[in-house]
Amino acid sequence: MIGKKLVVLLSSAALLGALAGCGSTAKPVATGGTSGPKVGGTLNVGINSDFVTLNPAMSSALIDRQAYINIFDPLLKLSPQMTIEPDLVTHWTVSNGGKRYTLYLRHGVKFQDGTPFNAQAVIYNWKWEMNPKNASPRLSNLSLVSGLSAPNNYEVVVNLKAPFAAFLSLLTGRTGMISSPTAMQKEGSNYGLHPVGTGPFEVVSWVKNSHLTLKRNPNYWQKGKPYLSKIVYTPITNPQQEYNALTTGQEDIIDSVPYQDVSQLSSNASLHYAKMTGLGYSDMELNTTKSPLNNVHNREAINYAINRQALIKLIYFGQTKPAYSQFPPSSWAYDPNLKVPFSDALAKEQLKKAGNPSGFSFTLLGSNDPVTVQEMQAIQSELAKVGITMHIEPVDFTTLLTDAINGNYQADMLGWSGRPDPDQNSYAFDTTGGSFNDPRYSNPEVNTLLLQARESTSESTRAALYQKAAKIIAHQAPYIFIAYTPVIQAWSTKVHGYKAYPDDLMRFTDVWMN
Amino acid sequence: MARFIVRRIINVIPVAFIVLLVTFSLIHIAPGNPAYAILGEQASPAAVKLLDQQMGLNQPLGLQFVEYLRHVVEGNLGYSLLDHQSVASLIVSRLPVTFELAVLAVILSLLIALPAGILAAYRPNTWIDSVSRVLALVGAAVPNFWLALLLVYIFAVSLHWFPSLGWIPLSQGVASNLWHVILPVVVLALPLVAITSRVLRGELMEVMRLMYIQVARSKGVREWGVVMRHGLRNALIPVVTVVGLQVGGLLGGVVITESIFSLPGMGQLVVDAIFNRDYPVLQGSVLFMALVVLAANLLVDLCYAWIDPRIRYN
Numbered sequence: 020m021i022g023k024k025l026v027v028l029l030s031s032a033a034l035l036g037a038l039a040g041c042g043s044t045a046k047p048v049a050t051g052g053t054s055g056p057k058v059g060g061t062l063n064v065g066i067n068s069d070f071v072t073l074n075p076a077m078s079s080a081l082i083d084r085q086a087y088i089n090i091f092d093p094l095l096k097l098s099p100q101m102t103i104e105p106d107l108v109t110h111w112t113v114s115n116g117g118k119r120y121t122l123y124l125r126h127g128v129k130f131q132d133g134t135p136f137n138a139q140a141v142i143y144n145w146k147w148e149m150n151p152k153n154a155s156p157r158l159s160n161l162s163l164v165s166g167l168s169a170p171n172n173y174e175v176v177v178n179l180k181a182p183f184a185a186f187l188s189l190l191t192g193r194t195g196m197i198s199s200p201t202a203m204q205k206e207g208s209n210y211g212l213h214p215v216g217t218g219p220f221e222v223v224s225w226v227k228n229s230h231l232t233l234k235r236n237p238n239y240w241q242k243g244k245p246y247l248s249k250i251v252y253t254p255i256t257n258p259q260q261e262y263n264a265l266t267t268g269q270e271d272i273i274d275s276v277p278y279q280d281v282s283q284l285s286s287n288a289s290l291h292y293a294k295m296t297g298l299g300y301s302d303m304e305l306n307t308t309k310s311p312l313n314n315v316h317n318r319e320a321i322n323y324a325i326n327r328q329a330l331i332k333l334i335y336f337g338q339t340k341p342a343y344s345q346f347p348p349s350s351w352a353y354d355p356n357l358k359v360p361f362s363d364a365l366a367k368e369q370l371k372k373a374g375n376p377s378g379f380s381f382t383l384l385g386s387n388d389p390v391t392v393q394e395m396q397a398i399q400s401e402l403a404k405v406g407i408t409m410h411i412e413p414v415d416f417t418t419l420l421t422d423a424i425n426g427n428y429q430a431d432m433l434g435w436s437g438r439p440d441p442d443q444n445s446y447a448f449d450t451t452g453g454s455f456n457d458p459r460y461s462n463p464e465v466n467t468l469l470l471q472a473r474e475s476t477s478e479s480t481r482a483a484l485y486q487k488a489a490k491i492i493a494h495q496a497p498y499i500f501i502a503y504t505p506v507i508q509a510w511s512t513k514v515h516g517y518k519a520y521p522d523d524l525m526r527f528t529d530v531w532m533n
Numbered sequence: 534m535a536r537f538i539v540r541r542i543i544n545v546i547p548v549a550f551i552v553l554l555v556t557f558s559l560i561h562i563a564p565g566n567p568a569y570a571i572l573g574e575q576a577s578p579a580a581v582k583l584l585d586q587q588m589g590l591n592q593p594l595g596l597q598f599v600e601y602l603r604h605v606v607e608g609n610l611g612y613s614l615l616d617h618q619s620v621a622s623l624i625v626s627r628l629p630v631t632f633e634l635a636v637l638a639v640i641l642s643l644l645i646a647l648p649a650g651i652l653a654a655y656r657p658n659t660w661i662d663s664v665s666r667v668l669a670l671v672g673a674a675v676p677n678f679w680l681a682l683l684l685v686y687i688f689a690v691s692l693h694w695f696p697s698l699g700w701i702p703l704s705q706g707v708a709s710n711l712w713h714v715i716l717p718v719v720v721l722a723l724p725l726v727a728i729t730s731r732v733l734r735g736e737l738m739e740v741m742r743l744m745y746i747q748v749a750r751s752k753g754v755r756e757w758g759v760v761m762r763h764g765l766r767n768a769l770i771p772v773v774t775v776v777g778l779q780v781g782g783l784l785g786g787v788v789i790t791e792s793i794f795s796l797p798g799m800g801q802l803v804v805d806a807i808f809n810r811d812y813p814v815l816q817g818s819v820l821f822m823a824l825v826v827l828a829a830n831l832l833v834d835l836c837y838a839w840i841d842p843r844i845r846y847n
Binding site: 069071072077082150152154156158159208209212226227228230253254255256257259260263264266267269412414415417418420421422424435454455516521 | 566569571573578584615616700754791805807
C-alpha cells in the first residue's frame with residue numbers, strides 16, 4: 020500500500036511555488052521612533068460588507084474570511100508570496116501516487132474554549148462538512164476524500180479517490196480552519212454566532228450590521244502574540260464612506276479603497292497603503308448552450324471587440340491590469356505572452372464566420388451595483404461599434420448567482436475572487452460538468468489538460484498544462500476575462516507590523532498600535 | 534372613544550393579512566433562492582435541493598403561506614433562514630436604532646418646521662418667507678443619499694465635527710450616542726421640514742382669513758397672540774396628518790440612511806433580508822413596519838380630538 024513518497028517537509032514551493040511579480044506597491048513604512056511591538060490597543064477595521072456567518076464550515080461569503088483568518092489558524096498558511104507554509108500542520112507527506120496526505124499536527128495547541136486541538140478535532144470538522152445533511156459549502160472541496168483516519172492524536176491521514184495537487188492549498192482556506200468540536204456540539208445551529216477556533220483572537224460579540232469585536236486569545240500557541248488587545252470590525256457598505264472613515268480616524272485600516280481615491284493616498288502623510296494584483300478577476304460568462312453565444316465565432320467577436328485598457332482606465336482608474344486568463348500575474352501559472360488583441364476588424368471577421376456579419380443581440384445579466392452597471396454600459400457601447408447589441412439587465416447578487424448556476428442566462432458578469440492554486444481558478448470552471456462551469460463549456464482537450472495538471476506534482480509541468488488550457492479558453496471564449504482584481508488596502512500610520520497579502524485577507528497576529 | 538380604538542384595531546387584521554400576502558408573493562416571485570445565498574458559488578443542484586427541503590421551501594407556495602400565517606397568529610414570526618435567530622429577537626435588537634432615528638428626526642423637523650411655517654405665514658412674502666420657501670424646496674428636492682454624503686464630506690471629512698458613520702447605543706453614553714446620530718437625523722428630518730413647514734404656512738394663512746380671527750383681533754388680542762392661540766391650533770390638524778403620513782416615508786428613508794451611515798437598524802435588516810432572500814426576516818420586518826404605520830395613523834386620529842375638542846369619535 021505504501022506508495023512512492025513524493026514530497027516531504029516544509030518547503031512548500033514545490034506545491035504552490037513562489038510568486039513572481041506580485042506587483043505590490045506600498046509607501047515605505049516609517050520605522051524611526053518605534054521601538055518594537057507594544058502590547059495593547061484596539062484596532063478599528065473597516066470592511067466593505069457585513070459578515071454572513073462566523074462558522075467557516077457554513078460560509079460562502081468572501082468577506083467572512085476576513086474574520087476567520089484572525090479567529091482560526093488554518094492548518095497551513097500562505098506567505099505574502101502565496102507559497103504554502105506550516106501552521107497548525109507542521110509538516111506533511113504525500114504518498115500513494117499523490118492520493119494519500121499525512122498531516123502532522125502541532126502539539127500543545129488549544130482551542131479558545133480550552134479543549135485540545137488534535138487529529139480527532141480535524142476529522143470531526145471534516146466529517147461534519149462531508150455530511151450532505153449539513154449542506155456545508157465545504158462539501159465540494161472534500162468530495163475527493165475517500166477516507167480519514169487518525170493513527171494518533173497528532174496525525175491525520177487523508178486518502179483521496181484521485182491525486183489532487185491543490186489539496187494543500189485548500190488547507191490554507193476555510194477547509195483548513197478547524198472549529199472546536201465541543202463548541203460546535205454545544206452551540207448547534209447557533210455556532211455561526213459563537214465560533215471557537217485556535218487563532219490569535221477570540222470572539223467577544225457580534226452585532227450584525229454594526230460591529231464584530233474580537234479580543235486577544237491569552238492562550239495563543241505563539242507565545243507573546245498577538246499584541247493587540249481588541250479588534251473591532253465595522254461593515255461599511257458604501258466605498259466612499261469606508262474611505263472617509265479611514266481619513267477621519269474612525270477606522271485604523273480598511274480592506275478596500277475606491278479606485279478614484281488611490282492616487283490621493285501617496286500624498287496623505289498619515290496613511291500607508293499597499294496595492295497589488297489579487298488572485299481573482301472580473302469577467303463575462305457566455306452561456307455556450309444558448310443561442311447566439313453557442314456559436315464560438317460570436318463569442319470570439321465579443322472577445323476581440325472589448326477594449327480592456329479603456330475599461331480599466333474608466334472603471335478601475337488604471338489601478339489594475341487587463342485579464343486574458345484565469346491565472347493572474349500573482350500566479351505561477353500566469354502566461355505573460357497570452358493576449359487577446361482589441362480589434363474591431365477581427366471581431367467583424369468572426370461575425371462573418373458566424374454567419375451574421377451585421378451582428379447579433381444578447382442580454383447580459385450583472386450585479387446592480389453602480390460600478391458593475393457602469394462597466395456593463397461601457398462594454399455595451401464597445402460592442403455596438405461592431406454591430407453587436409447587448410441588452411443590460413442589472414439584478415441583485417442572489418438572482419445573478421441563481422441564474423448563473425442554473426444556466427438561466429445568455430451572458431453574465433460574475434467574476435471570481437481567486438484562490439492561490441491555479442486548479443482552484445480553473446478546474447471547476449472549465450471542465451465538463453464542473454461545479455463553477457456556468458457557461459456549460461465542454462472541451463475534451465481542456466478536460467484532459469486540467470486533469471493532468473491536477474494530478475501532476477511538478478510545478479513546471481502543471482504550469483505548462485495550465486498555460487496550454489488557458490490558450491484554448493482564450494480562443495473559444497466561454498469567458499471573456501476583463502481585468503485582474505487589484506488588492507488595495509490602506510491603514511493609519513499608527514498601525515505597525517501590518518503586511519498586505521494578494522488574497523486580500525488582513526492578518527493581525529503581528530500588528531501593534533502606537 | 535374606546536369603541537373607536539377597538540374598531541381601528543380590528544381593522545388592522547385585514548391590513549396585516551394583505552401586507553403579509555403581498556410581501557410573501559413579491560419575495561417569492563422575485564428570482565433567486567435562499568439556498569444560493571447560503572451556499573454561494575458552491576451551490577450544487579443536490580445541495581440546493583437538500584437545503585430547500587430542510588427549509589421547507591420545496592412545499593407548494595400556498596401551503597407555505599398558510600403555515601407561515603398560522604405561526605404569525607400564534608405569535609411566532611419564525612426564524613432567519615441564514616442564522617436561525619428568531620425574527621422577533623432580530624426586530625427587537627434593531628428597533629432602538631430605527632426608533633431613535635425616526636423620533637429624533639420628527640422632533641428636529643418640528644423644531645424647525647413649526648417656527649419656519651408660523652413665521653412664513655405671519656410675515657408672508659418677506660425674506661423670512663423666502664428663506665423658508667428655499668429651505669422647503671431644497672428639502673423636498675434633494676435625495677437623501679446625496680444629502681448624506683454631502684453632510685459627511687462637510688461635517689465629518691472636512692471639519693471633523695461629527696463621525697462619518699457608526700452607532701453607539703444610548704446605554705454607552707447619551708452624548709456619544711447623539712454625536713453619532715446627528716448627521717443621519719438631519720438627513721431624515723430635512724424632507725419632513727420641507728413638507729411640514731409648507732403645509733403649516735398654507736393652512737395658517739387660510740385660518741388667519743377666517744371670521745373668528747377677525748373677532749379676536751377686534752377684541753384687542755395682539756397679533757402674535759392671535760396667531761399662536763387662535764390660528765395655530767386650528768391649522769395643526771393638516772400638519773398632524775402630514776406628519777403621520779410621513780412615518781411611512783420616514784421608514785423608507787431609514788433604509789438608505791442606515792446603509793450609508795452603517796447603522797444597525799431595521800432598514801439594514803430589511804435590505805439584508807431582501808438580498809439574502811431571508812423570507813421570514815423580510816416578512817416579519819415588513820409586517821412590523823406596517824403595524825408601526827397603522828399605529829401612527831391611529832395616533833394621528835386620536836390627536837385630532839385632542840387638538841380640536843369638537844371632534845368626537847362615536
